[in-house]
Structures are given as structure tokens and as C-alpha cells.
Amino acid sequence: MNVETITIIFLAFIVIGCLIAIETPNLLSAVVCLGVVDIGFTILFLLLKAPDIAITQMVVEVVCLIILIRATVNRDKSADAGERKFFGLMTTITVIIILFMFMMKVVPLFGDFGDPVFLRAANAPSQTYISKGLEDTGAANAVAAVILDYRGYDTLGEATILFTAVIGAIALLRKKPRKKDAHHKIE
Amino acid sequence: MNEPEKIIVSEHPDGMSLVVKTVTRWVKSFIFIFGLYIVLYGHLTPGGGFAGGVIVSCSFILVLLAFGKKRAFRKLSLEKAGMLDSVGALGFLVVAVAGALFAGTFFVNWLSVPTSESLNSLLRKMGVGDFRLLSAGTIPVNNIWIAIKVCASIFLAFALLAMLRINETQEE
Numbered sequence: 001m002n003v004e005t006i007t008i009i010f011l012a013f014i015v016i017g018c019l020i021a022i023e024t025p026n027l028l029s030a031v032v033c034l035g036v037v038d039i040g041f042t043i044l045f046l047l048l049k050a051p052d053i054a055i056t057q058m059v060v061e062v063v064c065l066i067i068l069i070r071a072t073v074n075r076d077k078s079a080d081a082g083e084r085k086f087f088g089l090m091t092t093i094t095v096i097i098i099l100f101m102f103m104m105k106v107v108p109l110f111g112d113f114g115d116p117v118f119l120r121a122a123n124a125p126s127q128t129y130i131s132k133g134l135e136d137t138g139a140a141n142a143v144a145a146v147i148l149d150y151r152g153y154d155t156l157g158e159a160t161i162l163f164t165a166v167i168g169a170i171a172l173l174r175k176k177p178r179k180k181d182a183h184h185k186i187e
Numbered sequence: 188m189n190e191p192e193k194i195i196v197s198e199h200p201d202g203m204s205l206v207v208k209t210v211t212r213w214v215k216s217f218i219f220i221f222g223l224y225i226v227l228y229g230h231l232t233p234g235g236g237f238a239g240g241v242i243v244s245c246s247f248i249l250v251l252l253a254f255g256k257k258r259a260f261r262k263l264s265l266e267k268a269g270m271l272d273s274v275g276a277l278g279f280l281v282v283a284v285a286g287a288l289f290a291g292t293f294f295v296n297w298l299s300v301p302t303s304e305s306l307n308s309l310l311r312k313m314g315v316g317d318f319r320l321l322s323a324g325t326i327p328v329n330n331i332w333i334a335i336k337v338c339a340s341i342f343l344a345f346a347l348l349a350m351l352r353i354n355e356t357q358e359e
Contacts, residue, residue, distance in 0.1 A: 051233035055225070059241040063341060066248065067348055137296055139230040139323035147235070148326045152294040155329075156283065159336060163276050166340040170269070173347040 004113045006047060014040040027072040035065050052143040125150075201255030211253040218246040226334040230323040236330035240337030247342045251349065265346060268339045275336025282325050282332065298324035 014037050021033035038061035045054040111117060118124040133145040147155050202208065226239030251259035283294045290297040 052235065052238070055234055055238045059238050059245070063241060063245065063248070063345070066252070067345060070349060137323055137326060139326050141230050141232060143233070144230045144235050144323070144326050144330070148329045149296050152283065155333070156279065159276055159279055159333060162337065162340050163272065166272060166343055169344050169347055
């Protein structure tokens, strides 16, 4: 079996997991099905030779699942989605059809599986990263060379986003309102 | 007969069962060390600051889940986590600005072998010799800063969400 077939099998696995997570009435079962989806993505990233992304996906998935299970366990409110209205259903179907036709036009431009477009482009940045990354930066891990050396600005923006998100979480989840003369304590 | 159990329960009134606590006591340091390995080898093997930082914060989250917030906050309190969060972000920025100071460009890899010739000539004049500690320049340093930042912020977000839930159940 080649990699393309295995990829399609795992993608079907992921789609089935997503559908069950949406349709199941129990919240805890939905969270467990999300875990199945994440495991599928982890194995897929490993098969497609991206171990960095696989490690990050696995670890972040574990933390997210812990938070979600803690939020849903002992709180067995079955999800009540309500009746789907005719207009909403028609909008969903129309958007899916438009996206499908768009993908039918776009996907053939990508070329065959395992033959990326950037291999054909002359002087593509990704080829420079792969061929010159080691001598430019000294990092054997090409991903680390890209995210911390060539694309350091992106990582700085990512760090800023995380910082702002945590500040927002602290501001929203604070127990007592801050007094004017109080010390700047988090709790 | 039940005395030792009672002592443990009274010592940590909140938290999970004795089995979970014992397993946590054994496993937490291994998770911590594995996270440090992922961070420090981020420029050589798969991994890096983000994944390693989340693994390190997982060990603190494990302690928080198993032993309750009292003991977890003794290891990493909320104020200290907030401080580490800011320190990580600031250190990352300081390394970037140091590139502008030493090599002329913001975010340049001013410690790596090709670009640190000026630094090395300066060191040779001082009689120290070449700087050869970090093979990848600023990449391991930045990995460490990002790991500190990610570890502190993930733990902070998780602790805040967990405390929110505890308060809700008390009100109910």
C-alpha cells in the first residue's frame, strides 16, 4: 500500500470521527470522538514525515482534552441543538456545493501526490531553507531553523498572541474586581 | 487500620484517589525531564520550544489534577507563573533586539557560526578565543525562552479554568 492510500483511509477515519462527534447527544462521547480525530491527525503527520507537527499536535491535544473533559464531566447536559431551520440547511448545502466546485477547479493545479509545486518553481524559498538551512544557521532540525531564524517575526507574533490570550483569560476569569489601591495580584 | 489512609486524606483534602497520587509522584519528574530534553534538543531533533513547554506544563497540570490546587500552587503559584510568562516573552524580544545591537539587523542569528565573526574577532582581541558553545546560535536560546513562556501560560490558563469550575460547583 502506498502512502496515498493510507492517507485516504486515515482521512475517512477522521471524517467519521468528526461526524460522530457532531451528532452524538452525549457531551463526553463527543469529546472522546474529538480525541479520535486528533489521534488520526497525529498518525497522518507522522506518515507524511512531519514529526515536529506530530509532537505538537499530540501534546496540545492532550491538554485540550483534559480541559474539555474537566469541563464536561459531571455535567451531563445533552447537547440540544434544536431543529435546523430550512434556510440554514439550504445555506449549508449551497456553501458546501460552492466549496466542492472550487476544489474541483483548484486541486488539479497542485499536481500529483508527493510532487509539490514548489519543487518546480525556481529559487523557491522552501528549497533554500532545505538546502542551505544547515550551513546558514547550524541547526540540524530544519523546522527549528525556519521558525526561529528565517521566520523569527512569525514566532514573535505567535508568542504575542499567546501572551495576549492569557492576559485576556486572566482578566475574564478573575474572581474579584480589581480595586484601585490594591496590589496587582492575579487572583 | 484505617489510620494511614486517614492521614493522607487529611493531608490533602482535595485531589484524586491514593492510586492517582502515587502514580503522579512517580511520573511527574520523568515528564518534566522529557519536556526539558525536547526543549534543549529542539534544534537537533524533532520538537522545540512550544512542544517541550507544553510537556513541562503537563507535569504541573498533573500535580494540579492529582493533588489539588494547594500543593500545585506551592510548586508554581499563579503570581510566579504570570511573572514567568512575561519573562519568557521579554527574553525572546531581548535576544531579537540584541541581534540589532551586535549584528545590525533585528532578529538576525548573531551567535551562529557564519554571522558571529565580528563577535569572535572581539573575543580573540580579548584573548578568550572563539565562541563555540551553541552550534545553532540563538535558536536554542530562543527555544528556552519560548518554552518558559508557553509552560507558564498553559499552566495559567488551565489553573484559571479549573478554579472557575470549582467555584461554580461550590455555588451550585
